[in-house]
Amino acid sequence: MVSVNQERTPRKRTYLLCPPEHFAVEYAINPWMDTDEPVDVELAVKQWESLRETLSRLGHTVHVLPPRAGLPDMVFAANGAFVVDGTAYGARFKHEQRAAEAAGHRDFYESSGWRFVAPSEVNEGEGDFAYLPRAYGGLILAGYGFRTEPAAHAEAQEMLNHPVVSLRLVDPRFYHLDTALAVLDDERVTYFPGAFSAAAQKVLAQLFPDAVLADEVDAFAFGLNLVSDGRHVVLNAEASGMAAKVAAAGYVPVPVDLSELKKGGGSVKCCVAELRH
Structure with a gap:
């Protein structure tokens, strides 16, 4: 069990x-x-700018992918690839x-010098993949059931050289892994x-006995669709219960309002x- 007073270290x-x-x-x-x-749209851009500024203020490097007309969901940038150890495993929606x-997304990675691997299997990038570099030697968690095909899990394992679980x-409201599970630090x-x-x-309980368990209210408020640097947890402002849970586990919740983007089925x-080097 994590001590509330334990100091979390951001990376x-x-x-x-x-x-x-x-x-x-x-x-x-969805x-x-x-x-x-x-x-x-004006409000959506304003809320997105607040998210970008929050991440920058916390000391992180933020790159901006140019949006393209006719692609209204491109704001959900997590879905375009999954990047581990300098390799970007591309998406196939x-x-x-x-x-x-x-x-x-492919244009961005190739022009920026990343190793890009084009997928053969249907997958939606970090929407359905999560990485824990210090858990079990470097572990990838992968979701399936609604978007990403299980065959993409095996492909990702081969391309990224890390074991995939x-x-x-099973609930269509949580159509991507990142709506139902989030990485808090390198192993939790x-x-x-x-x-x-x-x-x-059962698998999750065995792998992560110290996980922070969310409830239905947290999940419906998109409280699990969060970004953490190991200390600061940036999450949807509506998810006050989730903010309390991560605070009790020793993290610092940083709420942002993304209510307009939630209409598209996504949050933080x-x-x-x-982008993991």
């Missing part, structure tokens, strides 16, 4: 974000999207509405058990891809 991170200049809800590919609900986003998601996670199959719950983590 400088490098992130990739994409501004929501073309954000809209023009189609519904249960959170409602095409009848209006979107305030399940839904045709998002397929063209992959090329924009597959976890089945937080997750909502109800989003996973019974078998996946969906907007942030981590």
